[in-house]
Amino acid sequence: MSEWMKYALYFTIGGVMVSVSTYLGAMGRGFLAAFASTFPAITGVTIVLIYLNGGSEHAYTYAKHLLWLLPAWVVYVAFLILTLNRLGFWFSMIGALTLYMGVVALIKLALR
Secondary structure (H helix, E strand, C coil): CCHHHHHHHHHHHHHHHHHHHHHHHHCCCHHHHHHHHHCCHHHHHHHHHHHHHHCHHHHHHHHHHHHHHHHHHHHHHHHHHHHHHHHCHHHHHHHHHHHHHHHHHHHHHHCC
16 A cells, blocks of 8 residues: 555544534534544544554653643643533633643653
């Protein structure tokens, strides 16, 4: 399989997962949408593809850094939950992303 075909397949897999989550969320099925978004299928497929393309050391590094970034993700989601109804969607999203990037920067500094 050519490099372009591989990346087209990766793009399609990711797009299907986003589409399923968006569809379920738009239908008012928030729990199922969240489940589809956080289900380890994307992470699992990513680890498998990293392993197949780069070996176990790269897959290990990816998995290890997923855990390090978990606190940033929790801050992001918690901020959205706490502010979405008060600040509106766009302000909450911008604030959540800003906090996420700030926590990621702090984690990166702490890992040096």
